[in-house]
Amino acid sequence: MSATGVSLDVARELRAICGDKHVVKWPERANSGTEQVGWLAKLEPGSGSPPSRPIGVAPASAEEVAAILRIANERGLRVFPAGGGEACVPLREHADLVLNTARLSEVEHYDHADLTVGVGAGTTVAQLNAMVGADHLMFAADPPSPERCTIGGLLVTADHGPLRHGYGGVRDYCIGVRFVSGDGRRAKGGGRVVKNVAGYDLMKLLIGSYGTLAIITSASFKLFPAPRATRTFLAEFATAIEALQFRDRVMRSPLSPMCLELVSPGARKLMRPELISDIWVMCVRAAGSDAVLARYRKELGSAITRELDGDSESKMWRAIEDFPLRPESESLWAPQLRIHVVVPPRDVMRVIEALEKAKWGDAIGIAMIGRVGVGHVLATAWPINLEVPWPPGVVVDELKKSMGPGVNVRLEHAANPWPIAPANLTSMQAVKHALDPNNVLRGRSLV
Amino acid sequence: MHFPAVVDQLRKIAGRDAVLDRPEDLMLYEYDAGVRKCTPAAVVFPLNTEHVSQILKLASASGFPVVARGAGTGLSGGAIAPEGGVVLAFARMNRILEVDAENMRAVVQPGVVNQQLSDNVAHLGLYFAPDPSSQKACTIGGNVAENSGGPHTLAYGVTVNHVTGLTVVMPSGEVVHFGGKAAESSGYDLTGFFVGSEGTIGVVTEITVRLLRRPEQVATLLGIFETIDDGARTVSAITAAGITPAALEMLDGWTLRAVEAACHAGYPLDAGAVLLIELEGLAEQVEEQAEAVREVCFQQKAREVRRAKDENERALLWKGRKNAFAALGRLAPSYYSQDGVVPRTKIPAVLQFIQGVAQKYGLRIGNIFHAGDGNLHPLILFDPRDPAQLELVQTAGTEILECCVSMGGSITGEHGVGLEKRNLMPLLFTADDLDVMLSLRNAFNAAGVLNPGKLFPTTRMCRETTGPSTNPVLAAEGM
Numbered sequence: 073m074s075a076t077g078v079s080l081d082v083a084r085e086l087r088a089i090c091g092d093k094h095v096v097k098w099p100e101r102a103n104s105g106t107e108q109v110g111w112l113a114k115l116e117p118g119s120g121s122p123p124s125r126p127i128g129v130a131p132a133s134a135e136e137v138a139a140i141l142r143i144a145n146e147r148g149l150r151v152f153p154a155g156g157g158e159a160c161v162p163l164r165e166h167a168d169l170v171l172n173t174a175r176l177s178e179v180e181h182y183d184h185a186d187l188t189v190g191v192g193a194g195t196t197v198a199q200l201n202a203m204v205g206a207d208h209l210m211f212a213a214d215p216p217s218p219e220r221c222t223i224g225g226l227l228v229t230a231d232h233g234p235l236r237h238g239y240g241g242v243r244d245y246c247i248g249v250r251f252v253s254g255d256g257r258r259a260k261g262g263g264r265v266v267k268n269v270a271g272y273d274l275m276k277l278l279i280g281s282y283g284t285l286a287i288i289t290s291a292s293f294k295l296f297p298a299p300r301a302t303r304t305f306l307a308e309f310a311t312a313i314e315a316l317q318f319r320d321r322v323m324r325s326p327l328s329p330m331c332l333e334l335v336s337p338g339a340r341k342l343m344r345p346e347l348i349s350d351i352w353v354m355c356v357r358a359a360g361s362d363a364v365l366a367r368y369r370k371e372l373g374s375a376i377t378r379e380l381d382g383d384s385e386s387k388m389w390r391a392i393e394d395f396p397l398r399p400e401s402e403s404l405w406a407p408q409l410r411i412h413v414v415v416p417p418r419d420v421m422r423v424i425e426a427l428e429k430a431k432w433g434d435a436i437g438i439a440m441i442g443r444v445g446v447g448h449v450l451a452t453a454w455p456i457n458l459e460v461p462w463p464p465g466v467v468v469d470e471l472k473k474s475m476g477p478g479v480n481v482r483l484e485h486a487a488n489p490w491p492i493a494p495a496n497l498t499s500m501q502a503v504k505h506a507l508d509p510n511n512v513l514r515g516r517s518l519v
Numbered sequence: 520m521h522f523p524a525v526v527d528q529l530r531k532i533a534g535r536d537a538v539l540d541r542p543e544d545l546m547l548y549e550y551d552a553g554v555r556k557c558t559p560a561a562v563v564f565p566l567n568t569e570h571v572s573q574i575l576k577l578a579s580a581s582g583f584p585v586v587a588r589g590a591g592t593g594l595s596g597g598a599i600a601p602e603g604g605v606v607l608a609f610a611r612m613n614r615i616l617e618v619d620a621e622n623m624r625a626v627v628q629p630g631v632v633n634q635q636l637s638d639n640v641a642h643l644g645l646y647f648a649p650d651p652s653s654q655k656a657c658t659i660g661g662n663v664a665e666n667s668g669g670p671h672t673l674a675y676g677v678t679v680n681h682v683t684g685l686t687v688v689m690p691s692g693e694v695v696h697f698g699g700k701a702a703e704s705s706g707y708d709l710t711g712f713f714v715g716s717e718g719t720i721g722v723v724t725e726i727t728v729r730l731l732r733r734p735e736q737v738a739t740l741l742g743i744f745e746t747i748d749d750g751a752r753t754v755s756a757i758t759a760a761g762i763t764p765a766a767l768e769m770l771d772g773w774t775l776r777a778v779e780a781a782c783h784a785g786y787p788l789d790a791g792a793v794l795l796i797e798l799e800g801l802a803e804q805v806e807e808q809a810e811a812v813r814e815v816c817f818q819q820k821a822r823e824v825r826r827a828k829d830e831n832e833r834a835l836l837w838k839g840r841k842n843a844f845a846a847l848g849r850l851a852p853s854y855y856s857q858d859g860v861v862p863r864t865k866i867p868a869v870l871q872f873i874q875g876v877a878q879k880y881g882l883r884i885g886n887i888f889h890a891g892d893g894n895l896h897p898l899i900l901f902d903p904r905d906p907a908q909l910e911l912v913q914t915a916g917t918e919i920l921e922c923c924v925s926m927g928g929s930i931t932g933e934h935g936v937g938l939e940k941r942n943l944m945p946l947l948f949t950a951d952d953l954d955v956m957l958s959l960r961n962a963f964n965a966a967g968v969l970n971p972g973k974l975f976p977t978t979r980m981c982r983e984t985t986g987p988s989t990n991p992v993l994a995a996e997g998m
Contacts, residue, residue: 181927185755186862186893208761230703241703243711244680259955263947265860267892268929269666269715270936270947271974272956273679276711280703297761326735326801363803416622416700446702447622480705494706499695499963503707506962507955519706 082147086129086169089139094130094175126152126167132175134250134258134289141256141287144169144512151512153283155225156196156217165487165517171287173224180290181264184209188264190248190292193224210298212239216394216410224288229484230280233393234331234357237443239296246275248292254285254508266294277503282489284514285507299359302330304385305368307354307375312336312424315352318375319444322356323417325371331357331443333392336424338439342452343391357389395441396452410450410484411467415475417447426474427451430467435460438467468492488518522560522603525581529563529605532573537564537611548606551593552653554855554903554913555938559586559600564611568686568694568724574607575722575968576692584971587718589630589661592653594856595937597665597717601972607722609660615639616725623730624683624700629660629723636728645730648675651933652841663723666715668933670766670840673891674799675731677933679714684727687713687720690968700727712959717935718970720963734799737765738809739827739836742794742816743787747771747886750792751867753819754890757796758863760815762808766797767891768840771870774847774885774898775839781846784839785832790822794890795840843887844898851883851900855912858934859923863893872922873897876915884915894932895923921946936974944976 086095131137144151149168156174173194180190184207191200197218200211214233215221221231227249232241239245248262251274261274278286309315315334322332335343337350354375358368369376380388396410413423420442427438427449435457442449453463460466464483468491471479483489494500497519504511504519529538539545539562549558560583565571578585584604591598600606609630617626620643627636633654637646650669651657657667663685668677675681684698698710713720744750750769757767770778770793775786786793794816798808813824827833839846847854861869870886873895877884888896897919901908920930924946931940944953957975 183862183864183927185759185864187758188862230708240676240680243708244676253955257951257955258949259952260948261952261956263929264927265862265893265929265932267668267672267677267860267889267894267932269668269677269933270929270931270940271944271952272959273666273712273715274955276679276708276714277959279711280706280708285707297758297763300761324732326732328800360801360804361807363807364801367801367803414701414703416619416624418621448702478699480701480703482705490705492705494704496695496697496706496709499697499709500707502962503709503712503959506958 082143082149083127085143086127086140089136090129090131094132096128097125126170128170128172130172130175134176134252137171137176137252137287137289138256138258140169140171141252141254141512145256145510148510149512150515152514153224153228153287155194155222156220165515173222173287173289176224176289178290179203181292183264187295187297188247188266188292189295190264190290191223192290193222193227193288195223197221197223197226204295205298208298209295211293212245212296213242214389214393218393223291227279227288227291228281228283229489231484232443234333234355234389234443236448237332237445238328238330243276243279245294246279246291247294249275249278249288250290251278251286251288254513255510262292264292282514282518284504284518286513299330301361301365302357302359302381302385303365303368304380304388305356305358305372305376306378306380307356307372308377309352309354312352313421315354316421316444318354322372323445327358327368327371329356329358329368331355331389332445334440334442334444335392336440338437339395339441342396342439355388355392357385392441395450396439409464409486410452411464412482412484413449413451413471414480414482415447415449417445419475420444420447420449422474423449423471426470427467429474430470432460432466436463436466464491490518522583525577525583525605526561528577529561529574532577533563533565533570537566538562548588548591548608549599551591551596551598553594553596553937553939554853554909555596555599557599557602559606560603562606562608564608566611568688571607571688571722571724572692572694574605575688575690578605578968579690579692579966582966582968584968585722586970587629587660587664587722589658589664590632590653590656592651592657593661593665593937594858594934595665595931595939597935597937597970597973598661599938609658612724613658618643619700620645620730622700623732624727625730626725626727627659628725629658629663631659633657633659633662640730641733644733646733647728648672648681648731649678652844659726659728660723663714663726664716664718665933665935668889668894670768670889671797672933673767673889674763674765679711681729682710682714682726683729685710685713685723686725688722688724690721690964690966695721698727715935717937717974719960719974720969722969734765736800736802736805737833738798738805739833740796740798740809740812741786741825741827741836742796742821743790743823743825744792744794744819744821746791747870748867749820750794751870751890753794753816753821754866755864756815756819757812758891760811762811764796764808764812764891765799766795767889768795769793769886769888769890770795770840770843771886773883774843774887777850777885778839778843778846778887781849782839782842784835786839787823795836840887847885847898847900851902853901853903855899855901855916856934857895857897857899857916857919858931859895859897859920859928860932861893861895861923861926861928863891865926865928866890866893866895869895869922869926873919876918880911880915882912882915889932892932893928895919917943938973941972941974942976942978944974945978
């Protein structure tokens, strides 16, 4: 397709599939920086003018998705899926179609007594939680911006929040998925029951695949009973080493908290700018009766400096979930870029040391939080001295130097979520070829 | 290549004593714990990843099929070689390579027995959570191939939730590494995809598993019910009360009497059904949950709720559950075990259906199963020497699985599809679903060297012959 956009014929065909209202042309004027373009998607921050003007299309069913992908395969179009605008379309690359999943929002099944639910990929995490919360159930994913984050976006990014510690990642409770493969086949993996080994586990392949293999149209999940009461215990430390020693103590204890999160001094200041002391905080969230919570208090001992419940507890966890979100007017550059590092839990201290080194003296600001019990660190980096190179690049280089070339780093809201090429690229390419032989989905930029 | 020449090559790779090809030796490898049989052409015992790589290179070049085999405890025929096939037996690759207690990981070879790993790390207060009933014999390699479960997977998940890394030999002989010790890896989750692929994509030679910390307290309750319906309703009532037990198992009256006769586990002989309910965790939490579970049981008309007083009583109750299949084996020459899954609220209805099937065909069917996750194991007793009985039993099994699927369930919860259920896959999956899966298999195993004839239906599929095979075995398998 030409750099100025896809042909009128394609637009006509797409309108025939989805209806006039649901096919839009990219605006003539697209600013640099972040800009919401109707319901289409959010432009990648700082990408400048897009090299192509993709058509936006919002199908309402798996049939419509399949029809769109068939056209894309026949005409050699490159398609980028978009959910709630959280997964930005990398406009540095050529895109012909942006496929928005917002209209795929039907509830396929909700069996509250069986603790299972199936919803369309365009359903937001907040909508899902509101529905199941009415029955005292919980969807265990707590990604940032749940009001915008769609189920499809959550799955393809494998994103998570603090509940990752106690409930696992979305791969652990997604029990079925329906999708259209890059080459236009409507298919599914798994089903609606919590235990099922029939056929290949296609959920695992699609979760974290960044939309390179298929468009997910709906998914089924295992739900959990919502805890009746929770309480958060905060422990403050002068150094990260002491904070991680406390983590080890919790991990070796009989306790099994819902969340176990480390908050660095920098992250604490981002979330609450009025705080000035340089302390590391470990946040332990527990569920249970008064007797259970009293046991937590006893086990955690004198390290606990504060306890939170009710609104103040909810607000604190929401700030951690959304880290490092802040008003975009304050941003110097991509303020929401999140750098995830996942290592064996004992290596977390080395990751923190590498991130400290990446500050280049004080030229780069770095703040971090993390589900450190499972070896996860989430960092954000921003330039203080504007002469420095792109901060995430500096961070990734430092992580490679300190942790080795195989370290698992994932960038959110970036054109390439895997800044360090995955070790299994050949196997990944075999999978990509099997499901998307014409490289319709996101081209070959990632795999 | 002439087959004796293949055997010579296998001996050169793995050692003179590491290959079996005499009929009397091969007979031991012609079956698993299911009902199908086929004698392999040879059995080879690799010692390391390099051996496996060389064997698969030879297989790809010579065109003979290879089937990986752990302990042969599988129930779906997954480890049975097709005629002319070579069994890759992992009895010699049975070492625990590393225990990393700090990161709560272990690295094991595929031939390590499931229970041995938990025993080996018990002194560290750790264990490996997946616990199939055959855990004293089954291997972790087999668990990975089948994505095995067990009673305690209700709370902790199945094998895939406990594997973070794999070393895999592809059909070409190439050695690849998926994941590692970290909980997540960069790129596609090929570790997760590989687990449960039933030996059709590659052969695993090293497995990195997650270990869990042993709980502070365990309470094992036995809920005793007059009727199977009361017991079945209690299962979803416990979940509705917001309690997720570590295990929630059910035995019907007929089965528990057979088990009691064999194991003397202390089950009541006059009950209609029992629920074996295990609660684990913090002492305070376990006590509260135990009380809540007792209340729910009595609300659902339990006659009695007993609690194991000590570890011995607990072990005895579990001995009855875990040896139930063997106990039923005392009543008939053989049994056919099904592995259907239904949403837990459908358990009462599906148990009634199973009773109807038993009456319709004049069969004895026992029910002992993972009630908490709706994973049924109806055991149909029969005499395999009577081909008519076998056919009848398979018909009954198919009807039960059809019923499970019609209720929104699945044909297998933990045993895998293998040979046994491959032609039932269309009950669950459309031609396009299966076509997508086949294109993934063909991406790695196009010639069908690895475990041919498994998992996919033998009925014609549009892309079944993708990557044409010259292998007569595959052709005979409808592939």
